[in-house]
Amino acid sequence: MSNLLLSYMSHKIIEITSQQTLPIRHQVMWPNKPLDFVKLINDDNGLHYGLVLNNEIISVISLFIDDGEIQFRKFATLTNHQGKGYGSLLLNEIIQVAIKKSASKIWCNARVSKLKYYQKFQMMPTDHTFVTGEIDYVIMERLF
Numbered sequence: 001m002s003n004l005l006l007s008y009m010s011h012k013i014i015e016i017t018s019q020q021t022l023p024i025r026h027q028v029m030w031p032n033k034p035l036d037f038v039k040l041i042n043d044d045n046g047l048h049y050g051l052v053l054n055n056e057i058i059s060v061i062s063l064f065i066d067d068g069e070i071q072f073r074k075f076a077t078l079t080n081h082q083g084k085g086y087g088s089l090l091l092n093e094i095i096q097v098a099i100k101k102s103a104s105k106i107w108c109n110a111r112v113s114k115l116k117y118y119q120k121f122q123m124m125p126t127d128h129t130f131v132t133g134e135i136d137y138v139i140m141e142r143l144f
């Protein structure tokens with residue numbers, strides 16, 4: 001068995017609370033802001049998933065369902081675990097969740113720097129782009 005397969009064997013993806021997402025959101029995305037900065041106003045209405053590796057949550061993502069459309073937000077993997085495929089495992093899982101929930105589409109506000117990454121998951125860029133805090137974003141979506 002390859003090392004890559006072995007390293008994936010101890011992971012699992014579970015539903016978590018919004019509170020459990022906060023430390024990773026904070027560390028990865030906005031470490032210099034107060035913890036409250038990474039809370040979303042509608043966190044209580046979201047579904048939150050975590051990838052657990054050796055009893056530690058290392059990657060998180062939050063889903064918000066509105067009128068049959070699912071938006072994912074605050075997707076983050078702990079820095080020392082990035083680039084090992086864990087985020088992709090989590091994203092693939094939540095795409096399956098969207099399909100099981102008969103969503104019409106899944107979408108996100110993607111940093112333009114992540115466009116190619118999301119295209120690997122059959123997400124397509126839309127014409128809708130915007131800039132926030134000097135970061136360029138594009139709305140990406142996958143229709144089901």
Ligand SMILES: CC(C)(COP(=O)(O)OP(=O)(O)OC[C@H]1O[C@@H](n2cnc3c(N)ncnc32)[C@H](O)[C@@H]1OP(=O)(O)O)[C@@H](O)C(=O)NCCC(=O)NCCS
Binds near residue numbers: 004078082086111
């Ligand atoms: C975006 C993010 C959540 C992805 O999580 P991740 O766990 O690093 O995701 P993966 O490891 O599956 O993929 C990351 C890269 O590693 C590559 N990769 C995946 N498995 C790999 C492996 N076994 N070996 C080497 N590279 C691998 C992927 O192809 C991908 O490359 P790309 O960015 O050039 O397309 C993570 O980078 C992150 O937290 N970023 C900061 C927060 C952020 O930007 N969030 C998204 C806002 S739109």
